[in-house]
Amino acid sequence: MAITVEEIFETASMILHQNLDIRTTTLGINLKDCVHSNFRIFKKRVFAKVCDFGTKLIRQAEKLEEKYGVPIVNKRIAVTPVSLIMETHSTGAKFLQMARTLDLAAGKAGIDFIGGFGGLCQKGLSASDRLLIASLPEVLSRTRRVCSFLNVGSTASGMNLDAVNLLGAMLKKTARLSRNAVGCAKFVVLVNAPEDNPFMAGAFHGVGEPDITLNVGISGPGVVRSVVEKNRECDLSELSEVIKRTVFKITRAGELIGRELAGNLKIPFGIVDISLASTTAEGDSVARVIEAFGIESIGAHGSTLAVALLMDAVKKGGAMASANVGGLSGTFIPISEDKGMIEAVKRGSLSLDKLESLTGVCSVGLDMVAIPGNTPEEIINAIIADELAIGIINNKTTAARILPIPGKKAGDKVELGGLLGTAIVMAINKYTSKKFMLRGGRLPDPVTILRN
Amino acid sequence: MKKELSFITVIGKDKKGIVAKISNILYRNNINIEDISQKVMEGFFVMAMLVETSGYKKPQANIGRELDKVGKELGLKIQVQHENIFKKMHRV
Numbered sequence: 001m002a003i004t005v006e007e008i009f010e011t012a013s014m015i016l017h018q019n020l021d022i023r024t025t026t027l028g029i030n031l032k033d034c035v036h037s038n039f040r041i042f043k044k045r046v047f048a049k050v051c052d053f054g055t056k057l058i059r060q061a062e063k064l065e066e067k068y069g070v071p072i073v074n075k076r077i078a079v080t081p082v083s084l085i086m087e088t089h090s091t092g093a094k095f096l097q098m099a100r101t102l103d104l105a106a107g108k109a110g111i112d113f114i115g116g117f118g119g120l121c122q123k124g125l126s127a128s129d130r131l132l133i134a135s136l137p138e139v140l141s142r143t144r145r146v147c148s149f150l151n152v153g154s155t156a157s158g159m160n161l162d163a164v165n166l167l168g169a170m171l172k173k174t175a176r177l178s179r180n181a182v183g184c185a186k187f188v189v190l191v192n193a194p195e196d197n198p199f200m201a202g203a204f205h206g207v208g209e210p211d212i213t214l215n216v217g218i219s220g221p222g223v224v225r226s227v228v229e230k231n232r233e234c235d236l237s238e239l240s241e242v243i244k245r246t247v248f249k250i251t252r253a254g255e256l257i258g259r260e261l262a263g264n265l266k267i268p269f270g271i272v273d274i275s276l277a278s279t280t281a282e283g284d285s286v287a288r289v290i291e292a293f294g295i296e297s298i299g300a301h302g303s304t305l306a307v308a309l310l311m312d313a314v315k316k317g318g319a320m321a322s323a324n325v326g327g328l329s330g331t332f333i334p335i336s337e338d339k340g341m342i343e344a345v346k347r348g349s350l351s352l353d354k355l356e357s358l359t360g361v362c363s364v365g366l367d368m369v370a371i372p373g374n375t376p377e378e379i380i381n382a383i384i385a386d387e388l389a390i391g392i393i394n395n396k397t398t399a400a401r402i403l404p405i406p407g408k409k410a411g412d413k414v415e416l417g418g419l420l421g422t423a424i425v426m427a428i429n430k431y432t433s434k435k436f437m438l439r440g441g442r443l444p445d446p447v448t449i450l451r452n
Numbered sequence: 453m454k455k456e457l458s459f460i461t462v463i464g465k466d467k468k469g470i471v472a473k474i475s476n477i478l479y480r481n482n483i484n485i486e487d488i489s490q491k492v493m494e495g496f497f498v499m500a501m502l503v504e505t506s507g508y509k510k511p512q513a514n515i516g517r518e519l520d521k522v523g524k525e526l527g528l529k530i531q532v533q534h535e536n537i538f539k540k541m542h543r544v
Contacts, residue, residue: 002535002539003459003500003535003538003539003542003543004489005489005490005491005493005498005499005500006491006493007538007541007542008459008461008498008500008538009461009463009491009493009496009498009500010542011533011537011538011541011542012461012463012498012529012531013494015531016463016529016531066511066512066513066516067512067533067534068533068534068536068537069516069531069532069533069537070533070537249541249542250541252540252541253537253540253541255540256536256537256540257537
């Protein structure tokens with residue numbers, strides 16, 4: 001036999017016992033060609049395009065799930081930033097209607113989340129961006145599947161603090177309008193946002209992308225944890241080596257399925273995002289990988305080193321396995337969606353401050369972080385701005401997905417339901433930076449960008 | 453005709469009749485067994501069958517379901533996967 005029983009058992013165990021799966025296949029769709037001066041026709045074209053491609057994606061993905069025996073967990077769609085295509089129709093009411101159109105089209109196709117309801121405002125806000133942001137509390141609370149993003153900075157353009165300063169109030173309003181603030185879970189603010197990220201809520205189809213493209217996110221915290229547990233005694237270089245080898249294998253599986261799926265859909269294959277992404281399933285946790293390194297509870301001193309080692313090994317293994325590595329390709333450490341992270345917050349080993357430092361060495365940022373509902377809006381803005389500054393200065397993507405939970409205080413538990421998991425409300429620093437934040441303006445682009 | 457090769461993986465506890473039952477299903481569905489290999493690993497009985505499926509005309513899900521049923525009867529996990537996934541993951 002060309003493949004040994006040991007190798008077959010290894011792959012089978014990854015799928016059966018270690019939650020290996022293709023976490024998401026995300027179809028990026030250009031909607032610029034749908035724009036029409038008649039808003040009704042515009043919406044109709046958007047609906048038809050999303051629904052048509054969404055239906056095909058699901059049909060073809062299911063076929064490959066059977067062929068390879070690897071679950072494809074999520075089938076999603078990312079569209080051109082909606083703020084751009086709505087420039088000639090930018091009124092609050094029309095933004096809500098467009099969100100509803102996307103929501104219905106995705107629902108009809110059987111797609112669970114559709115991303116791209118956002119804008120690129122790293123250097124300044126257009127009138128359309130402002131209206132889009134103003135529409136978000138209603139959009140996020142009244143639609144089920146629409147995800148929103150804002151790119152408010154980049155290493156090349158600095159950070160648009162004026163845009164950040166609109167977000168605290170927007171998030172608080174969204175939180176009030178939706179049960180347990182779940183509307184806020186569908187909004188992410190980023191800097192250096194990748195145009196081909198397949199993961200929600202930050203997925204959008206960038207303006208530099210082709211008409212249509214397929215991006216794939218693989219996943220396997222469970223697989224990595226299992227290999228780390230089998231290597232309890234080895235030193236850091238050896239540990240890095242075994243993680244690299246494992247990530248190489250799972251990335252190859254993602255690349256195979258992604259390419260074949262794109263081929264069957266007759267569209268170009270985009271990228272494989274090699275991020276380790278947790279789910280609420282037992283064992284499918286990035287925190288548990290870190291703890292398997294020999295750290296009692298994530299957040300303990302030594303955790304930043306551990307995440308840095310993991311991150312680097314994941315990237316090296318993934319980069320060898322595919323020529324099309326892209327998207328975020330980091331390690332997600334969402335609080336509410338990862339059992340180990342939730343427990344660490346509960347037992348007091350992981351604070352918001354330590355989480356922020358962990359995000360300095362991994363993607364993607366403060367993800368699914370619940371904070372007290374009475375947090376002043378300028379403090380929410382400051383939490384976001386701190387996280388994004390890390391990305392701008394270090395030339396990497398960082399993001400924030402913050403849920404100010406109405407009526408809850410630090411330590412309270414909130415059930416967000418389904419994939420979103422359980423959040424423990426995190427304590428925030430009680431001192432204010434209001435006067436600093438109210439200065440507004442733009443953080444200049446860092447000197448490191450002057451390379452020409 | 454081009455060969456279409458898949459691996460059938462059986463994981464669980466060894467018992468009488470596993471090969472007999474599975475090969476009977478494969479025979480009825482015009483699927484040829486090219487190779488069989490088995491081993492006990494980490495306390496599991498693991499059997500891998502390399503099968504040629506170009507003579508099988510129904511959707512792949514059907515054979516998967518039929519084998520799954522036998523797997524449930526015998527208390528085994530049975531998976532059918534195209535050989536390409538193993539080649540990609542384990543060969544550079």
